[in-house]
Structure formats: structure tokens, C-alpha cells
Amino acid sequence: AQKVTQAQTEISVVEKEDVTLDCVYETRDTTYYLFWYKQPPSGELVFLIRRNSFDEQNEISGRYSWNFQKSTSSFNFTITASQVVDSAVYFCALGATGANNLFFGTGTRLTVIP
Amino acid sequence: DTEVTQTPKHLVMGMTNKKSLKCEQHMGHRAMYWYKQKAKKPPELMFVYSYEKLSINESVPSRFSPECPNSSLLNLHLHALQPEDSALYLCASSQEPLSAPSYEQYFGPGTRLTVT
Numbered sequence: 057a058q059k060v061t062q063a064q065t066e067i068s069v070v071e072k073e074d075v076t077l078d079c080v081y082e083t084r085d086t087t088y089y090l091f092w093y094k095q096p097p098s099g100e101l102v103f104l105i106r107r108n109s110f111d112e113q114n115e116i117s118g119r120y121s122w123n124f125q126k127s128t129s130s131f132n133f134t135i136t137a138s139q140v141v142d143s144a145v146y147f148c149a150l151g152a153t154g155a156n157n158l159f160f161g162t163g164t165r166l167t168v169i170p
Numbered sequence: 171d172t173e174v175t176q177t178p179k180h181l182v183m184g185m186t187n188k189k190s191l192k193c194e195q196h197m198g199h200r201a202m203y204w205y206k207q208k209a210k211k212p213p214e215l216m217f218v219y220s221y222e223k224l225s226i227n228e229s230v231p232s233r234f235s236p237e238c239p240n241s242s243l244l245n246l247h248l249h250a251l252q253p254e255d256s257a258l259y260l261c262a263s264s265q266e267p268l269s270a271p272s273y274e275q276y277f278g279p280g281t282r283l284t285v286t
Contacts, residue, residue, distance in 0.1 A: 091274060099258055101213070101277035147212055157228075158275065160212035 058083050060150050062161035069138050070169050077133040077164045079148030085109075090124065090131045091149040091158070101147070107131060138168045173197075174278035176261050182284045185251060191281045193244040193261030201267040202244040203275065204236060205260040213260055219244060220267040251285045258282050 059082040069075045081090065092104040105115060107124050115122050119136045135142055148161040174195045183189050193202065201220050205213035218226035219238040227236075233255075235247040244261055262275040 093277075098279060099260075099282070100279040101260065101262075103274045103276060106274045157215050163210075163212055 058085075058150050058152055058157075058159040060148050060159050060161035062146075062148055062164050064164045065162070066165045066167070068167045068169060071140060072137050074134060074136050075138055075166065077135075077146050077148075077166065079131045079133065079161060081129050081131065081148070081150045083150060083152055085152040087153045089151040091151065092122065092131075092133050093147045093149065094144045095147065095163070096144040104133075135166075138166075140168050140170050142166060143168045174261055174263055174276050176259075176278035176281050178281055179279065180282050180284075182286060183248065183251065184286055185253070187251075188247070188249045190248065191246040191259055191261075191283075193246075193278055194242055195263040195276070195278075196242055197263060197265075197276070198241075199263035199265050199276075200241065201264045201273075202238065203262040203264075204234075204244070204246050205262065205277075207258040207260055207280070209257075217246075218267060225267060248283075251283075253285050256283055256285045 061080045064078055067075060088109045090107045093101040094104055095101050105122055112124050112126055121134045123132045143166060145163045145165045147163045150159045177192045181189060203218050204216040206216055207213045215228050216230045217236045222238045222241055233250050237245040258280045260280045261278040264273040264275045266273045
């Protein structure tokens with residue numbers, strides 16, 4: 057069975073603070089893929105990153121960084137020096153080879169207060 | 171260009187109306203998807219088209235009828251909807267179908283549907 061858990065329903069931070077969004081996944085597949093999407097109030101889901109299960113290297117893209125740890129089945133997302141434009145709902149998702157679906161977590165609503 | 175476009179942006183329809191949602195992508199993607207998203211919930215997969223053929227129907231009621239006229243276009247025909255069908259309808263595309271889930275999906279801005 058595939059499952060994604062985002063335990064943080066809502067987070068509020070003050071602008072310029074760092075914030076980490078947690079994602080824990082469950083799968084029996086040895087090959088799988090993890091994704092993060094951002095959904096601003098406008099509604100469109102914006103693709104942020106894909107990570108393959110065989111590549112545990114962490115990634116940094118500007119103010120965004122991702123920490124993938126297979127040992128704890130986690131794929132956490134950190135925003136450094138948050139900005140008001142980062143306010144959105146963030147979804148973590150899991151895809152497995154041969155699966156018919158992307159499994160989304162329930163999302164974390166991030167509010168950055170100016 | 172990673173753009174998926176959807177029209178209309180907003181739609182209000184009565185339960186006896188027939189309407190259509192449209193989605194278009196010009197990225198050469200061979201898989202296209204319809205999702206339904208209720209407020210404060212993640213997207214739920216409805217249909218998948220792979221190489222212009224319907225490959226997945228997630229037990230969606232027949233009042234929703236998808237159509238893929240060509241590799242760039244995806245329609246969702248709506249008829250006799252219920253108020254509980256009010257939601258954000260998202261279209262997405264990916265280079266290859268979900269059977270190769272390494273490919274990320276690109277989403278459109280969605281159509282916010284209200285059924286009265």
C-alpha cells in the first residue's frame with residue numbers, strides 16, 4: 057500500500073524565518089518517486105521537485121532545499137528566509153512503478169506573515 | 171514551455187445543464203489527466219488518457235464524460251451534475267503515463283465549478 061503523511065496541517069511563520077514541511081511516506085516498492093507541489097490561492101499546482109528512490113542526494117534550489125532520508129521514509133522540504141509569496145498549500149506525493157495513481161498527502165498550508 | 175491551459179476559469183451550472191471543460195497542452199506530452207479537488211483536500215484522480223486512449227477511469231459517475239480529440243486536447247463533458255460535484259477541476263499532463271511515474275505532472279490552473 058502507498059501512503060503519504062503530512063502531519064502539519066497549517067504552519068504560520070514570520071517573513072524571513074526558515075520553515076520545514078514534513079513528509080513521511082509508506083511503500084513496499086523498491087523503486088518509487090517522490091514529488092513536491094505548491095498550490096497558491098490561484099489554484100494551479102506547481103511542480104517543485106521529483107526525487108527517485110535510488111538517489112538520496114539532497115537538493116538545493118535557491119531558497120528551497122529537500123532532505124530525502126530512506127532510513128526514516130521522509131522527504132522534507134525547507135524554505136529558507138521565507139517570503140510572503142511562499143504562502144500556499146504544499147503537497148507531497150508518491151508515485152510507484154506500475155501504480156495507477158499519484159498518492160498525495162493531505163497538504164500543509166503555509167502562511168508567511170509580513 | 172510547461173503550460174497547461176484550462177477554460178473556463180469559473181463555471182456555474184444548473185443540475186440540468188450540459189457544459190464542457192477544456193484543457194490544452196503543447197508540450198508533446200502523451201498522458202493527460204483529470205483531477206477533482208474539494209476544498210482543503212488533495213486532488214483526486216478521475217481519468218487518465220494515455221496516447222489519446224482512456225486508460226484509467228477511477229469509478230467516476232457517468233455524468234462526467236471525458237474526451238481526448240487529439241494529443242493536445244482533453245475535454246470533460248458534464249451533464250446532470252449534483253451540487254456535491256462542485257469543486258476545482260484540474261487538468262494535468264506528463265511526458266509518459268502514470269505507469270512510468272518518474273515523469274512529473276504539470277497542472278493547469280483549474281476550473282472552479284459550482285453546481286446550483
